[in-house]
Amino acid sequence: MTQAAVSQGVSAGMSADALIGIDALLNAEEREIRDTVRSVVQRKINPHIASWYENGDLPVRELAVELGELGLLGMHLKGYGCAGTSAVAYGLACLELEAGDSGIRSLVSVQGSLAMFAIYAFGSDEQKEQWLPDMATGHRIGCFGLTEPDHGSNPSGMRTRATRSGGDWILTGTKMWITNGSVADVAVVWARTDDGIRGFVVPTDTPGFTANTIKSKLSLRASVTSELVLDGVRLPEGALLPGATSLGAPLRCLGEARFGIVFGALGAARDCLETALEYARSREQFGRPIGGFQLTQQKLADMTLEYGKGVLLAMHLGRRKDAGDLVPEQVSVGKLNNVREAIQIARTARTILGASGITGEYPVMRHANNLESVLTYEGTSEMHSLIVGQALTGVGAFR
Numbered sequence: 001m002t003q004a005a006v007s008q009g010v011s012a013g014m015s016a017d018a019l020i021g022i023d024a025l026l027n028a029e030e031r032e033i034r035d036t037v038r039s040v041v042q043r044k045i046n047p048h049i050a051s052w053y054e055n056g057d058l059p060v061r062e063l064a065v066e067l068g069e070l071g072l073l074g075m076h077l078k079g080y081g082c083a084g085t086s087a088v089a090y091g092l093a094c095l096e097l098e099a100g101d102s103g104i105r106s107l108v109s110v111q112g113s114l115a116m117f118a119i120y121a122f123g124s125d126e127q128k129e130q131w132l133p134d135m136a137t138g139h140r141i142g143c144f145g146l147t148e149p150d151h152g153s154n155p156s157g158m159r160t161r162a163t164r165s166g167g168d169w170i171l172t173g174t175k176m177w178i179t180n181g182s183v184a185d186v187a188v189v190w191a192r193t194d195d196g197i198r199g200f201v202v203p204t205d206t207p208g209f210t211a212n213t214i215k216s217k218l219s220l221r222a223s224v225t226s227e228l229v230l231d232g233v234r235l236p237e238g239a240l241l242p243g244a245t246s247l248g249a250p251l252r253c254l255g256e257a258r259f260g261i262v263f264g265a266l267g268a269a270r271d272c273l274e275t276a277l278e279y280a281r282s283r284e285q286f287g288r289p290i291g292g293f294q295l296t297q298q299k300l301a302d303m304t305l306e307y308g309k310g311v312l313l314a315m316h317l318g319r320r321k322d323a324g325d326l327v328p329e330q331v332s333v334g335k336l337n338n339v340r341e342a343i344q345i346a347r348t349a350r351t352i353l354g355a356s357g358i359t360g361e362y363p364v365m366r367h368a369n370n371l372e373s374v375l376t377y378e379g380t381s382e383m384h385s386l387i388v389g390q391a392l393t394g395v396g397a398f399r
């Protein structure tokens with residue numbers, strides 16, 4: 001801080017977390033997990049993230065092993081080498097990871113809440129033993145193929161087909177926008193069968209399976225996003241997830257990943273808020289720190305309120321999940337609110353940084369761009385509005 005800032009009375013004040021009193025919401029173990037993940041992000045992610053993002057190049061394999069060593073992959077699952085933490089602890093880890101970058105949280109979400117969870121919840125004992133321990137350590141990477149080029153918000157219309165051939169299955173179709181698709185060892189692929197929508201565990205070295213990385217993204221650049229092509233992929237009966245018998249199965253996986261985003265998006269928001277606060281304390285215009293202007297303080301106050309309300313909501317939903325009574329519509333409330341407010345916080349923070357806000361020197365524009373994807377994936381904000389609307393009115397407005 002400059003001497004002028006001190007003399008104008010803009011001293012380093014409280015953090016938003018301290019003002020809201022977030023520590024009081026957490027028990028000692030939760031605080032320890034949060035602090036550990038925060039420190040890892042500061043040491044291992046923050047020094048590199050700007051260049052990973054700019055180059056559109058994430059060292060997924062190395063990072064997966066590091067995240068696995070920390071117990072962050074499939075963190076809230078029990079057994080198979082998974083840490084078996086509470087849902088709140090998992091949420092707090094997502095928050096800290098996304099303070100680094102949404103792409104890092106995505107890596108962890110897709111691995112643990114989508115690919116691993118699908119096998120954990122719906123797989124056979126053999127499938128669980130075969131895949132989960134190596135996925136928990138990060139030595140094997142998974143992806144989750146639900147979305148198709150023509151079926152995003154409406155996965156019930158999917159065209160990927162699985163047909164019987166003797167004792168085998170043959171999969172044909174295309175999946176789109178699949179996180180980690182071209183670095184994955186295993187893809188959980190959802191396909192239409194004569195018995196409805198079923199899930200398959202597809203080793204990515206199976207003949208007929210190809211993954212093409214999607215380039216030229218302007219959001220989530222520190223994340224691998226791919227198209228999966230299944231061209232007559234022949235799989236044994238043992239590749240079928242026996243417990244997944246309808247669209248409800250992938251939607252249950254989405255509930256897990258959406259829960260992580262309820263917390264995660266707030267990490268991006270917090271990083272933007274803290275960056276804006278620090279900048280406002282030191283940047284001077286008209287002979288004073290811009291943090292001393294009322295309009296800037298109003299922005300900072302509003303950002304803090306929405307961030308704080310988001311954390312309270314996330315913690316409430318996390319406690320409900322740990323109690324076993326969280327329902328999908330409540331997850332939609334959290335995802336809709338917290339991502340929408342996070343993106344607004346990122347955009348407001350950008351205005352406080354002025355021109356500096358558009359550069360990669362600060363994390364704000366990167367978070368704002370990432371949050372555009374977060375607003376869309378795991379159910380668009382419109383889908384979550386309709387889920388909440390249906391819960392309130394009893395009338396579905398999807399079709």
Ligand code: TGC
Pocket residue numbers: 105106107109110144146147152153154155156179246247248249251252253254255257328377378379380383387398
């Ligand atoms: P609908 O009739 O409502 O539901 C079909 C069956 O599923 C059940 N169900 C759920 N179960 C558990 N959790 C949920 N969240 C559930 N939502 C629905 C439902 O009870 C029903 O069960 P049953 O027994 O009666 O059959 O299905 P619908 O076709 O009308 O669709 C409803 C809609 C539009 C809400 C749903 O399709 C939807 O959520 N669409 C959005 C698609 C989406 O979110 N895709 C995400 C792809 S994965 C991804 O984006 C990864 S991003 C990477 C990262 O996370 O970092």
Ligand code: FAD
Pocket residue numbers: 110144145146147149150151152153154176177178179180220225373376377378379380381382383397398399
């Ligand atoms: P569409 O469904 O075509 O929607 C376009 C617009 O129309 C949206 O605004 C939508 O809300 C609106 N709309 C659609 N239907 C209605 C309606 N009934 N009423 C009102 N508005 C409506 N998918 C996976 O399966 N696995 C992954 O790992 C994965 N990773 C992703 C990573 C990234 C970076 C991104 C961007 C996406 C990823 N997705 C993944 C796909 C994501 O889930 C879809 O993009 C999302 O579900 C929306 O589908 P869509 O893009 O086809 O948009």
